[in-house]
Amino acid sequence: MSFNQVYQYNFPTTIRFGAGVTGELPAYLLSSKLRRPLLVSDPNVVQLDFFRKILSSLEAAGLSAEVFSDIHKNPVKSDVYRGTELYDNTSRDCIIGVGGGAAIDVARAIVLRVDHREDLFKYDDLIGGDVYVTGTVPHFITIPTTAGTGSEVGRSAIIADDETHQKKILFSPKLLAKIVFADPLLTMDLPAPITAATGMDALTHNMEAFLVNMFHPMCDGIALEGISLIHQSLRDAVKKPDLENKSKMLVASLMGAVAFQKGLGVVHSLAHPMSSLLDTHHGLANAVNIPYGMAFNIPGSEHKFKRIAEVLELNEKTGAAVVEYLHALNAAISIPSRLRDVGVKEEHLDTLADLALADFAHPNNPRPVSRADFRTLYQEAL
Ligand SMILES: [Fe+2]
Numbered sequence: 001m002s003f004n005q006v007y008q009y010n011f012p013t014t015i016r017f018g019a020g021v022t023g024e025l026p027a028y029l030l031s032s033k034l035r036r037p038l039l040v041s042d043p044n045v046v047q048l049d050f051f052r053k054i055l056s057s058l059e060a061a062g063l064s065a066e067v068f069s070d071i072h073k074n075p076v077k078s079d080v081y082r083g084t085e086l087y088d089n090t091s092r093d094c095i096i097g098v099g100g101g102a103a104i105d106v107a108r109a110i111v112l113r114v115d116h117r118e119d120l121f122k123y124d125d126l127i128g129g130d131v132y133v134t135g136t137v138p139h140f141i142t143i144p145t146t147a148g149t150g151s152e153v154g155r156s157a158i159i160a161d162d163e164t165h166q167k168k169i170l171f172s173p174k175l176l177a178k179i180v181f182a183d184p185l186l187t188m189d190l191p192a193p194i195t196a197a198t199g200m201d202a203l204t205h206n207m208e209a210f211l212v213n214m215f216h217p218m219c220d221g222i223a224l225e226g227i228s229l230i231h232q233s234l235r236d237a238v239k240k241p242d243l244e245n246k247s248k249m250l251v252a253s254l255m256g257a258v259a260f261q262k263g264l265g266v267v268h269s270l271a272h273p274m275s276s277l278l279d280t281h282h283g284l285a286n287a288v289n290i291p292y293g294m295a296f297n298i299p300g301s302e303h304k305f306k307r308i309a310e311v312l313e314l315n316e317k318t319g320a321a322v323v324e325y326l327h328a329l330n331a332a333i334s335i336p337s338r339l340r341d342v343g344v345k346e347e348h349l350d351t352l353a354d355l356a357l358a359d360f361a362h363p364n365n366p367r368p369v370s371r372a373d374f375r376t377l378y379q380e381a382l
Pocket residue numbers: 149201205268282286
């Protein structure tokens with residue numbers, strides 16, 4: 001980090017947090033003079049009871065709700081185009097993203113596309129496309145249904161090309177939700193493996209954000225408290241869920257995503273190629289890789305691992321003890337300890353290492369990561 005530099009700190013999103021808070025949605029829309037929401041979700045979530053309740057509460061308030069849920073698990077450009085068509089053809093006036101990362105990313109990309117009609121990937125942040133996000137955007141509301149990605153407080157959407165599957169990042173501060181309704185009741189019935197995988201994604205966000213070398217004490221404080229909340233609640237949220245541990249996990253996932261405005265690191269770069277090449281669940285890919293990635297990160301960051309060990313209440317305040325903790329946590333929540341247990345084979349390692357090197361997450365890692373390092377880390381985790 002450098003003190004000859006000016007930093008910017010952003011914490012702009014209104015978060016309504018608490019059990020039952022989605023019940024406030026109709027009144028919020030009415031008071032914002034919004035009457036025709038497009039709800040963007042995924043095919044699983046629209047089947048759930050709470051989604052039907054949200055819809056009927058909107059209808060009861062005299063609002064006209066339309067649902068778009070025909071999206072891919074790893075969203076593609078045509079999903080966004082079809083959703084935007086529905087927005088236009090049914091004269092919507094705002095967008096509500098309800099779901100995990102995929103649904104909220106598609107919702108956010110539709111928010112962009114409504115008034116930005118060049119090819120969607122012209123706005124790709126990795127080629128400087130954010131400068132073209134100059135128009136207005138519809139009122140955007142998010143409702144998370146998992147405690148993991150934290151996409152509900154983000155300002156970017158990852159959308160892939162339909163043919164090449166190459167991932168593009170649409171980014172603009174304009175794409176932040178105006179308000180998040182974070183209701184832990186919506187996460188109560190998630191299957192245990194999803195709670196485990198998404199929870200480890202949230203832990204990875206908090207840990208990687210904390211380790212990024214940037215002077216950002218506000219995010220660092222948020223990340224450490226996020227780690228502490230996950231330490232207090234993830235095991236029970238998976239094995240014996242109740243409102244307290246589910247609430248702690250949901251707020252910790254929001255905190256992780258707020259904190260990673262600092263950046264992410266090596267673990268996400270190990271995980272991303274597994275999703276694009278092998279369709280591995282994002283949280284699961286992070287979970288299996290995090291002990292190995294964190295072991296790699298210890299040299300040079302010993303002082304930060306000491307802080308992490310403190311919030312994890314470990315006897316030994318060292319990086320090695322943190323890595324041990326991560327292995328034990330994975331075991332306790334039934335996450336496999338090896339890449340081979342989630343479908344990775346020796347023959348995949350070279351392609352994975354190439355893709356990981358090209359990934360956007362690791363340039364912020366505190367310790368530089370080479371292709372050889374990625375290859376070695378995959379080999380160790382195999
Ligand atoms: Fe993530």
